[in-house]
Amino acid sequence: MAFRRQHNAIGGLVAGYRLVHEVTPRDVGRRVMVRYRLxxxxxxxxxxxxIAWEGEEISVQRRDGQVTQVIASTVIASKVIPPAPSRSSNRR
Incomplete structure (x- = not known):
């Protein structure tokens, strides 16, 4: 997910994680994960x-083709992720 471990000045790990919102309108066309508040x-x-970022509206097309629209101000964390692995028809 879009979490980053927090480190203190000495390099030690601080308990917990920090949520990071990294996706921008420049990422249209890329695969992303977006966590948002309902x-x-x-x-x-x-x-x-x-697939689109117009003003406050972010549109993400899921693998099944359904488009989810998210209001940008409700996004808690996001990041660009690698392309989905291709599905092999030769599964055993």
Whole structure:
């Protein structure tokens, strides 16, 4: 996920992680993970290709083709991730 370990000045690990929001409009066309807050206050993730970033609206197309639209101000963490592995038809 989009977490970074925090280190203190001596190089030791600080308990916990820091959420990082790294995706920008320049990442349109790339595969991303976006964690955002729902109206209920719960958090959820969407993984897919960033297909649009228009103003405050981010659109991510999931592997199944469904498009999830996220309001940018609700994003808690995000990052660009590697392309999905190709599926082999020769599975045993």
């Amino acid at each position: 109206v209920s206050g719960q958090m959820t993730d969407v993984v897919g290709v960033l």
